[in-house]
Amino acid sequence: MTSGNDQNHILIPATYRLLIVTILASCIYTVLFNVYSTPFVVHSFQPLILTTLHLVLLLYLFNNPQKRIHQVINAYGGIMLITSVPNTLYFVIGAWQNQWLFVEMFPPVSGMIILSTTLILLMLPERLNKLVVITWSLNAFPVLLLLFTHPEELQTPRGYDLLFLFGPASLLVVLIIPYQRSIKQYMDEISFDLQHSRAEADRDFLTDVYNRRGLENWLSHLDPTTKLSVLLIDIDHFKSVNDKFGHTTGDHVLVEFASRLRTVYFEEHALARWGGEEFIMVIVNPNQTTAIGETFRNTISQLPYKNVGKITASIGASRIDQAANFTTMVEEADTAVYFAKANGRDQVILYTDTLTENPSQGQSTD
Numbered sequence: 001m002t003s004g005n006d007q008n009h010i011l012i013p014a015t016y017r018l019l020i021v022t023i024l025a026s027c028i029y030t031v032l033f034n035v036y037s038t039p040f041v042v043h044s045f046q047p048l049i050l051t052t053l054h055l056v057l058l059l060y061l062f063n064n065p066q067k068r069i070h071q072v073i074n075a076y077g078g079i080m081l082i083t084s085v086p087n088t089l090y091f092v093i094g095a096w097q098n099q100w101l102f103v104e105m106f107p108p109v110s111g112m113i114i115l116s117t118t119l120i121l122l123m124l125p126e127r128l129n130k131l132v133v134i135t136w137s138l139n140a141f142p143v144l145l146l147l148f149t150h151p152e153e154l155q156t157p158r159g160y161d162l163l164f165l166f167g168p169a170s171l172l173v174v175l176i177i178p179y180q181r182s183i184k185q186y187m188d189e190i191s192f193d194l195q196h197s198r199a200e201a202d203r204d205f206l207t208d209v210y211n212r213r214g215l216e217n218w219l220s221h222l223d224p225t226t227k228l229s230v231l232l233i234d235i236d237h238f239k240s241v242n243d244k245f246g247h248t249t250g251d252h253v254l255v256e257f258a259s260r261l262r263t264v265y266f267e268e269h270a271l272a273r274w275g276g277e278e279f280i281m282v283i284v285n286p287n288q289t290t291a292i293g294e295t296f297r298n299t300i301s302q303l304p305y306k307n308v309g310k311i312t313a314s315i316g317a318s319r320i321d322q323a324a325n326f327t328t329m330v331e332e333a334d335t336a337v338y339f340a341k342a343n344g345r346d347q348v349i350l351y352t353d354t355l356t357e358n359p360s361q362g363q364s365t366d
Contacts, residue, residue: 012065022112023051029047033047038105046087060072084139087107117135207258225322226323227286229289229321230332230333231281231283231289232333233280260300261296265281269282282326290317290350296313296315301346314340317348317351318333319351332351
């Protein structure tokens with residue numbers, strides 16, 4: 001999982017909640033402004049428009065949250081800018097022109113403006129901080145300037161309320177900016193550590209190919225109908241290598257063996273250490289499994305291994321089947337590799353039903 005996806009796991013639920021709260025608040029304003037009408041026609045339909053816009057954003061996000069989260073956050077910020085600022089300026093300018101008292105006519109939306117601005121500032125990418133700061137400034141500064149220059153409005157319960165809402169909140173916005181940077185840095189560090197831990201958990205510590213857990217995770221991302229073939233690759237006489245040269249040399253052989261396997265096939269596939277000296281290669285949309293297996297067999301034994309000499313491998317290949325039948329393919333490959341080891345080793349055997357009808361010759365299969 002990428003760093004962006006990790007951050008999205010935080011952003012997506014937070015954005016859902018923000019949209020739902022905004023929709024509920026807009027619905028409440030719609031009801032209140034229509035039940036208790038005001039002299040301004042805009043109050044009868046503006047909250048309804050906001051409800052509709054944010055509902056559209058919610059549905060848009062729901063259809064594909066991973067890809068659309070940042071578009072939705074940006075759109076939310078844009079809606080706030082084009083709706084809150086003109087609304088605030090309209091009432092401030094009217095008060096300057098003595099058309100009305102600002103504290104009596106300004107709708108009770110200041111709390112929502114503060115909440116939305118704070119949350120968007122925390123969620124938006126840092127590069128868009130200027131947009132949020134401009135939006136907040138165009139809402140807060142005209143109100144504060146009006147109140148300070150009109151003592152008769154300031155010295156009212158609503159005037160003091162607006163003063164303390166927009167005043168301290170302006171300091172909050174300023175303080176959040178560096179805090180947002182620290183949050184992003186912290187999230188990046190957590191995401192990096194998480195990716196690193198996942199990578200380590202999915203890799204074999206010795207050969208650095210997938211382990212079984214990593215292979216299962218890789219398979220989980222495939223469509224169940226994807227065509228696959230499984231190769232089980234078992235090093236011949238590996239126990240003898242450990243007994244004769246020691247386990248340290250045996251580990252070196254495993255590392256070089258895995259390294260050679262990586263150089264053979266470059267189409268879509270996954271390579272994993274299946275256990276001990278056995279590796280598994282899962283090939284996506286293979287053409288000829290036996291031919292691919294022969295290429296692996298030749299590459300494995302072409303050059304001697306340091307301090308050990310020639311190493312060969314027995315390879316069992318499953319039939320081509322859908323990813324949903326992966327377990328069956330592993331069983332087929334396992335039957336085939338057992339047959340190969342029991343009947344001469346250093347060969348590629350493609351599974352057929354006849355393998356189970358022809359028992360092995362009873363040779364050692366270590």
